[in-house]
Amino acid sequence: MNLHKIFTLLLFCVILTYNINAQSFGGGIIGGVSTSQVAGDLLGGFNKIGLLTGAYTNLNVKENISFQLEIIYIEKGSQNPNIHKNNIAEIMLSYMELPISVNLQQKESLGVEAGILPAFLINSEMADYFSEIEITPSFKKYDFGIFAGINYHVMNKIILNTRISNSIIPIRPHVSSATNRWNKGQYNTVLSFAIHYKIR
Numbered sequence: 001m002n003l004h005k006i007f008t009l010l011l012f013c014v015i016l017t018y019n020i021n022a023q024s025f026g027g028g029i030i031g032g033v034s035t036s037q038v039a040g041d042l043l044g045g046f047n048k049i050g051l052l053t054g055a056y057t058n059l060n061v062k063e064n065i066s067f068q069l070e071i072i073y074i075e076k077g078s079q080n081p082n083i084h085k086n087n088i089a090e091i092m093l094s095y096m097e098l099p100i101s102v103n104l105q106q107k108e109s110l111g112v113e114a115g116i117l118p119a120f121l122i123n124s125e126m127a128d129y130f131s132e133i134e135i136t137p138s139f140k141k142y143d144f145g146i147f148a149g150i151n152y153h154v155m156n157k158i159i160l161n162t163r164i165s166n167s168i169i170p171i172r173p174h175v176s177s178a179t180n181r182w183n184k185g186q187y188n189t190v191l192s193f194a195i196h197y198k199i200r
Helices: 003-018
Strands: 025-039 048-062 065-078 090-097 100-105 110-127 142-153 158-167 187-198
Touching: 048 090, 048 187, 065 110, 065 187, 100 142, 110 158, 142 187
Parallel strands: 025 065
Antiparallel strands: 025 048, 025 187, 048 065, 065 090, 065 100, 090 110, 100 110, 110 142, 142 158, 158 187
16 A cells, blocks of 8 residues: 555545544544464464554443444554575555444543454555465455454543454465365454544
């Protein structure tokens, strides 16, 4: 994703945040990093580090309960620290996510969240030790997952968010095309760390 597209997304997110109804909704911008792996790619560990940026809006339905909608650009995939030894290909993916969550404020400074995660593939690449390689089979143009997280309110306008998410449908079939009852292919798993800055 080039810088022009990222700038356009950020501008859209800011406009979205400023146009919410201040009487019912809150909102802000999001920035952070993702650490990820792809289950089923013969690699393990959250070695792939990527960018995470976007915006959110939320609606308080009770004093300690709110619904939240986000629009996020996020980089996922897998990285192979031993690629020079085993030449297992790395995966580079970028998505536009629309996380929808229920947030429960446990204490004044601590909250928890859980929700669903529709996502749409923007770009996909794979590379071995020598060069970029052809992607076969190709990655699906969409993803759908679930997530849970913790929100720590550092200041009135700053929230630290830690989130774990996992695909519940495969992002592509196994290269071997093998499947079983619970394992239908490869899946995204992401551990992310972000700062939410409240504008309203």
